[in-house]
Amino acid sequence: MSRPELDETHDPALACWVESANHPATDFPIQNLPFGRFRRGPGLDWRIGVAIGDQVLDLEAAGLIGHQDMHRLMAGTAAARRALRLALSRGLRDGSAERGRFAEAMLAQREVELGLPCTIGDYTDFYTGIHHATTVGQLFRPDNPLLPNYKWVPIGYHGRSSSIIASGQPFHRPRAQLVAAGAAAPVLAPTARLDYELELGIFIGRGNALGEPVPVAEGEDHVFGVGLLNDWSARDVQAWEYQPLGPFLAKNFATTLSPWIVTLEALAPFRAPFERPAGDPQPLPYLDAPAVREAGMVDITLEVWLQTAAMREAGRPAERLSASNFRDAYWAIAQLVAHHSVNGCNLGSGDLFGSGTISGPGPGQAGSLLELSRGGRQPLALANGETRAFLEDGDSVILRAHCERPGARRIGFGDCAGTVLAARS
Numbered sequence: 001m002s003r004p005e006l007d008e009t010h011d012p013a014l015a016c017w018v019e020s021a022n023h024p025a026t027d028f029p030i031q032n033l034p035f036g037r038f039r040r041g042p043g044l045d046w047r048i049g050v051a052i053g054d055q056v057l058d059l060e061a062a063g064l065i066g067h068q069d070m071h072r073l074m075a076g077t078a079a080a081r082r083a084l085r086l087a088l089s090r091g092l093r094d095g096s097a098e099r100g101r102f103a104e105a106m107l108a109q110r111e112v113e114l115g116l117p118c119t120i121g122d123y124t125d126f127y128t129g130i131h132h133a134t135t136v137g138q139l140f141r142p143d144n145p146l147l148p149n150y151k152w153v154p155i156g157y158h159g160r161s162s163s164i165i166a167s168g169q170p171f172h173r174p175r176a177q178l179v180a181a182g183a184a185a186p187v188l189a190p191t192a193r194l195d196y197e198l199e200l201g202i203f204i205g206r207g208n209a210l211g212e213p214v215p216v217a218e219g220e221d222h223v224f225g226v227g228l229l230n231d232w233s234a235r236d237v238q239a240w241e242y243q244p245l246g247p248f249l250a251k252n253f254a255t256t257l258s259p260w261i262v263t264l265e266a267l268a269p270f271r272a273p274f275e276r277p278a279g280d281p282q283p284l285p286y287l288d289a290p291a292v293r294e295a296g297m298v299d300i301t302l303e304v305w306l307q308t309a310a311m312r313e314a315g316r317p318a319e320r321l322s323a324s325n326f327r328d329a330y331w332a333i334a335q336l337v338a339h340h341s342v343n344g345c346n347l348g349s350g351d352l353f354g355s356g357t358i359s360g361p362g363p364g365q366a367g368s369l370l371e372l373s374r375g376g377r378q379p380l381a382l383a384n385g386e387t388r389a390f391l392e393d394g395d396s397v398i399l400r401a402h403c404e405r406p407g408a409r410r411i412g413f414g415d416c417a418g419t420v421l422a423a424r425s
C-alpha cells in the first residue's frame with residue numbers, strides 16, 4: 001500500500017504568508033491544504049479551491065491546474081497529488097517567489113459560496129461504529145444487540161446521492177409513514193424523532209473496473225480523502241420500515257456534507273494501528289494486510305455541536321454535545337474499499353462512503369441523540385435550561401473534527417452544519 005509518507009509539507013514549523021493560516025486554532029494551516037469547490041455567486045460555475053486560513057485559493061487562477069473537473073483531479077495518480085500538494089505548500093510559504101501570483105488568486109471564504117466538494121456518484125453508508133451498533137442494537141433488540149455477522153462483515157447499505165446537500169443548507173423535517181407511540185396502525189406524519197449521525201465521509205479518487213476487486217493492500221490508493229457527513233435520520237420511520245431490507249425513507253431526505261476534502265496526504269502524521277480486542281475474530285485474509293495492521297486507522301477527533309433557535313436568538317454560541325474518535329471505528333478505510341469491491345462491484349471517482357456513526361465507548365462519546373438520550377427516555381439538559389430527546393425545528397447541528405498529535409501541526413475539517421426547518425404543511 002503506497003500510504004502517504006511524511007515529507008516537507010508536514011513540517012510543523014512551516015509558516016504561511018496568509019496570516020490567518022498561522023493562527024493556532026485555524027482548521028486550515030499550510031500543513032492541511034484541503035480541496036473543495038466554491039463560486040462567487042448563484043448561477044456561476046463551481047471552481048476548485050484549496051482552503052488556507054480564512055481564504056480560498058483558486059487553483060486554476062493560480063496556474064496550478066488547467067480545468068475545473070474535480071473528479072479528474074481526484075482520480076489522478078498519487079505522484080500527481082503529491083506534486084500538487086508540494087507546489088501549493090512551497091507557493092504558500094513565507095518568502096515564496098509565487099506569492100504575487102497566488103495572492104491574485106485568493107478570495108475570502110466568507111465572500112464565496114462553498115458547495116459540495118464534488119458531484120457525488122454512488123453513496124454507500126457503512127456501519128463501522130461498533131459502540132453505536134451495540135447501543136442502538138440494545139434499543140431495537142435488547143436480547144440480541146450485535147448481530148453475529150458484525151465482527152466479520154463491514155456492514156453497509158446503498159444510500160441515495162440525490163439528497164446529499166452542502167453544509168449550511170437547511171432542510172424541512174420530513175414526513176413519512178410511521179407508527180406513533182402506543183398506536184396500532186401507521187400514519188403519514190412529520191417525524192417526531194429526528195436525529196443526526198456523526199460520520200466521516202470517505203471520497204473515492206481512482207475507480208476500479210467492473211469485475212476487478214481492489215486488494216486491501218491497494219485500498220487507500222483508491223481514496224482521495226475524507227470529510228464530515230451528517231446522516232440525518234428519522235428514528236420513528238426507521239423503526240417501522242427497517243426490517244427486512246434496511247434503511248429507506250428514514251435516511252434519504254437529507255445528508256449533509258462538509259465543504260472540504262482533507263486528503264490522505266494531510267492525514268499522514270495522524271495514523272494509528274488497526275487492532276482487534278482480545279477474543280474478537282481476526283479479519284478474513286481479503287481484509288488483512290501488514291500495512292493495515294501497522295497504520296490502517298486515523299486519529300481524528302469528531303465532535304457534535306448544537307445551537308437551538310433559543311440559543312441563536314439569545315446570542316449564545318453552539319454547545320458541544322459529544323466527542324468521539326475515528327480510531328474507534330471497527331474497520332479501516334482500506335478494508336471498506338476492499339470489501340465493497342470484493343464481488344467485482346466497481347467504484348468511481350466521486351463515490352462517497354459514510355463511515356457509519358462513530359461513537360466512543362464512554363459517556364458523552366455517542367454520535368447520535370438516539371444514544372445520548374437512551375432512545376429518547378433521558379433527554380439531554382442543555383446549558384440554557386432547554387432539553388432535547390430528539391431535534392426540534394430551528395435546531396442547527398454542527399459537526400467538527402480535527403487531528404492533533406505531538407510533533408505535528410493541528411489540522412481541522414471545517415464545519416458540517418445543517419438546520420432543521422418545520423415540516424411542509
Ligand code: CA
Pocket residue numbers: 125126197199231354356357
Ligand atoms: Ca448512518
